[in-house]
Amino acid sequence: MEAFALAIKKAFRYSFYLLAGLAILMVVLPEHKVFLQSLLLGVGAGILNVMVLAGKVWTVGLMADDPAVRPKGTGTFFRFMVAGLAAYLTFLFPHLFTLSGVLLGLFFIQGLIYLIVFRNFK
Template identity: 55%
Template sequence: MEPIANAVRKTFRYAFYGLAIVLILLALLPAYALFWQGMLLGIAAGMVNTLVLFNKVWRVGQVTEGVRPRGTGTIQRFLVAGLAAYLTVLFPHLFQLSGVLIGLFLVHGLSSLLVYRSLL
């Protein structure tokens, strides 16, 4: 479980770097504010999804005898991504859907890459 914990730590570190870069770009390029705000929402939702997945995987790794693991939190992660998309549709004057989707997939791609690399 230690390699996965290190990979998740790196994922959150790089995700926070991504948040900082997006905030700087939001300040420097206000003409694209809708896209950058969508990226912020997408990265935040992606970080929540990564935290839910890591929590569920950690619990599976800590299984004791006679206790059956319950899953990987797929429904919770779909609900978080759906909430981000719903907020984008509900407030189109604040967020752009392309930014939210890129932010969501950016964190998941980053975490997949780092976990794969840590297991080699």
């Protein structure tokens, strides 16, 4: 579990670096502000989804040590709701967000986390 905790810590660190980089780019490149705002929304929702999933994986890891600990689901419904809320916000505020940016942010953060965690376990 310590290796998993270190991998998740490193992945979150890089994710927040990405968030900071997108915020800086939004200031530096104001002509692409709508797309960068969309990426920020997608990355933020993706980080929240990864936090929920990492918590559930941590609970399953604790179950290996103590059988009395039981996970209460995988958090799939909550993660779908977060992604759905991000998509709904793009349709509610089309002048602030684009769907392509939100979806890229959601998928990019998932890929980044999986890449970092799997690479850390080699």
